[in-house]
């Protein structure tokens with residue numbers, strides 16, 4: 566569908582989003598305004614703001630934890646990109662994945678969580694929510710509309726992540742969201758992989774979208790932060806939980822988040838093109854059994870990727886042939902010179918990991934067979950040469 570003639574293109578939106586020259590004193594970006602105490606004009610102002618919190622919409626700023634002008638600029642940008650009505654930022658990605666769940670769950674409730682969910686989010690559901698009397702049931706990520714069969718009278722929340730960031734199964738998010746709506750169940754998604762550029766879940770019927778902004782949004786491996794963006798139906802509940810639990814991301818972090826948004830698409834385009842070169846090379850290697858990347862035309866997730874996503878992401882996995890031993894594979898990993906052996910992704914630098922983690926619906930051993938690769942902004946041929954020399958050492962081990 567073509568956009569209306571007077572609506573700016575995505576690159577223009579990204580370049581200008583969050584701009585507020587009044588709040589910034591004329592600077593392009595609103596600087597990091599950090600503070601705790603707000604001085605009120607007089608008692609009418611003080612009680613007016615208090616009343617807004619007690620009886621009104623709760624948007625009046627009374628204290629530093631409400632966030633300041635830098636937060637507002639970043640939130641406005643995220644709302645625009647995701648098509649949401651409200652955004653809140655948290656001090657880590659994991660906090661953004663977990664805290665908003667409390668807005669919808671209470672003792673005796675049942676929730677459905679993708680088996681491919683980010684490991685620490687899984688742990689929160691399996692341990693902490695269980696302690697509070699909430700039952701988390703895990704579903705196979707390719708279940709699609711079949712999720713209807715798992716919904717119970719006490720199901721309150723479905724938590725998706727598409728694709729999971731180790732095994733990369735794409736989920737039929739619109740189909741799952743449609744089932745949830747029919748049953749009055751709230752849906753949440755960890756959309757970190759897609760970023761707000763490649764997929765906007767709220768436009769496909771999801772209620773709450775989370776991003777670990779630590780990854781692509783901040784984009785330089787120097788910030789921990791997340792965002793939650795909500796639709797009209799869920800925003801007040803989520804905001805109330807954020808405030809009641811004292812969630813706050815520093816002004817410096819949200820400043821860097823807003824700065825990251827301005828270059829997000831350019832970075833994604835570059836990383837996507839680099840990744841395609843590396844994937845094409847890996848596909849030709851006899852040492853490699855399988856490459857798992859939703860943007861690869863023969864990947865099982867490709868039809869959904871093609872339907873829902875606007876472009877590729879630089880995170881994927883591959884498996885070595887079964888005849889390579891653990892020792893050989895570790896030799897490969899240890900021989901890499903340019904790839905960093907580290908958690909995370911979405912920065913400017915390439916990273917690699919041997920995956921691990923728990924699965925209760927799918928094959929529990931599958932994770933250990935995955936080499937997870939993140940391709941950054943380096944020259945792709947240098948990264949290919951690095952993989953090549955490490956494979957030579959692996960064969961000789």
Ligand SMILES: Cc1ncc(COP(=O)(O)O)c(C=O)c1O
Pocket residue numbers: 657658659660662683730755757758777778779789790791909
């Ligand atoms: C998909 C996904 N969600 C959430 C997180 C958590 O983000 P953070 O590391 O900022 O806590 C991660 C981190 O790796 C992730 O990959």
